[in-house]
Amino acid sequence: MNHKVEDQMALISQLYPGVFTQMVPQQGESKPRRRRKKNKDAGLSGAKKRKLSEEQVNLLEMNFGSEHKLESDRKDKLASELGLDPRQVAVWFQNRRARWKNKKLEEEYTKLKTSHETIVVEKCQLES
DNA sequence: TTGTGTTTTACGACCTC
DNA sequence: GAGGTCGTAAAACACAA
Numbered sequence: 001m002n003h004k005v006e007d008q009m010a011l012i013s014q015l016y017p018g019v020f021t022q023m024v025p026q027q028g029e030s031k032p033r034r035r036r037k038k039n040k041d042a043g044l045s046g047a048k049k050r051k052l053s054e055e056q057v058n059l060l061e062m063n064f065g066s067e068h069k070l071e072s073d074r075k076d077k078l079a080s081e082l083g084l085d086p087r088q089v090a091v092w093f094q095n096r097r098a099r100w101k102n103k104k105l106e107e108e109y110t111k112l113k114t115s116h117e118t119i120v121v122e123k124c125q126l127e128s
Numbered sequence: 129t130t131g132t133g134t135t136t137t138a139c140g141a142c143c144t145c
Numbered sequence: 146g147a148g149g150t151c152g153t154a155a156a157a158c159a160c161a162a
Contacts, residue, residue: 049155050137050156088138092137095137
């Protein structure tokens with residue numbers, strides 16, 4: 001899929017070793033993850049995966065805007081407001097945090113890349 | 129159409145507190 | 146143990162050819 005973030009982190013850590021050591025634990029010899037069983041959620045009685053409505057997403061976004069983490073109470077309240085399973089709300093927040101983190105990473109990468117390019121230009125000017 | 133790339137929803141494995 | 150991240154499967158969607 002999308003390897004942009006990995007590329008960015010590779011470049012950043014090349015330029016600034018140690019920057020991501022806390023965010024990116026070394027997974028060098030990562031263990032193989034087990035494949036998920038297909039359509040295990042028989043709880044939904046064969047229901048297909050459904051996109052959330054615009055209204056639901058809007059309310060979730062509003063809540064995410066005010067607080068990125070979700071206490072049990074707030075999760076249950078939100079879920080009943082949205083007519084969703086609390087588990088769906090929790091998953092939505094997990095995925096939203098992941099997207100937010102990627103976005104931040106991308107911004108950070110752009111900033112670092114720009115400043116790196118500026119420095120390279122300055123260096124060339126000084127050398128010439 | 130349909131083949132293909134991207135986004136979204138959902139879950140398993142593992143980690144942390 | 147509950148709830149977090151990470152990696153990824155699979156459905157949904159967008160869209161060029």
